[in-house]
Amino acid sequence: MPEAAQTPVLFRWPPAAAFGRTVPKTKFYEHGNVRAGLREKFVEEIQRVAWAYKLADDTIHLRGTTSVPEIQVFIVETKGADVSDDVLTAIDKTVHFPIVFEVASGDRVRTVAAQKSLHDRSPRIGTYFTTGWQAADAQRRPLPSALDLPGLYEAILTALLPVATRAGETVATATVRLDRARKLQREIAALEKTLRTEPQLNRKIELRRQIKQRTVVLTGLIDPAPTNKE
Structure with a gap:
């Protein structure tokens, strides 16, 4: 698991963006190049994947671009203590939008995401950054202020970095x-x-x-x- 962010972060996702759809694990097998060993990890580690929120112009009134047309929030419920980054990567590669994951294990949760580039035919996934584990009922913070979806995405990822960004430094x-x-x-x-x-x-x-x-x-x-x- 990657280094945890300096400050615990759980975002309060806007109710208007709620999507609430369970995604069968087989969908990721059908649309992704998932080898047999990784399929076993899906079975062993994941209880359920929920497409929980869709942050888009029609839900939160922030304009998207070709680089960040929407931001999806997936909740991954684990069977055991955690879920592997390579499992998250396999999910990430099958969805042609940036994703912010909440990994839920019992009564604790962590937020995790990687910078995702959509310019190639197959999305390129960067290094995953995560918060530490927090109580599932911990207080959540509002989404960062932003003028558009790329700005929101940058701000969310910045909040997950394990070190403070430097003046003028981007997440990349x-x-x-x-x-x-x-x-x-x-x-x-x-x-x-x-x-x-x-x-x-x-x-x-x-x-x-x-x-x-x-x-x-x-x-x-x-x-x-x-x-x-x-």
């Missing part, structure tokens, strides 16, 4: 920055593991140098107000 550029940070975190963890078992002093010194170098770069990537030295 923040995602690239966070992906670089995750890569560096993996590299640092691998170097630290090697360091613990390295017997040669000169090699230990070099490993520490590499760890320190990468840590400085990582700090710059996650700093919400970077200096010109980054």
Whole structure:
């Protein structure tokens, strides 16, 4: 599961946008390239998928564009503790609109979404960002103010990021920055593991140098107000 957003987020979806339609899991098998192993995950992890809300010009009076014609809200009820990102991706790829998921597990829920590009024939799905688990009856916040659906979509995704965005930074550029940070975190963890078992002093010194170098770069990537030295 991806890193959780800094602040718990549950949105209060407009009643006028309520859609309330259950989507059979077989629909995602029919319209998506779902391999056998992933189908098993659908069966094991998902109890029900509900197309809960449709945020569109005719429901909330915000203009859509070709990049964000509508925003759909899907509620995924789990059988077990959670649902995998690859299952969410399979659902996401079958629907040619941006989707915001609410994953519901018993009396807790989390909001999760990835930036979705509709410009290609097959939608491109970015990194998933999520809130932490919250009580299902937790207080919900109003939707962010926006002039149109692309602005609303950007604001929703921004609320799910695990770090604050920088001045003038879009979700797309923040995602690239966070992906670089995750890569560096993996590299640092691998170097630290090697360091613990390295017997040669000169090699230990070099490993520490590499760890320190990468840590400085990582700090710059996650700093919400970077200096010109980054």
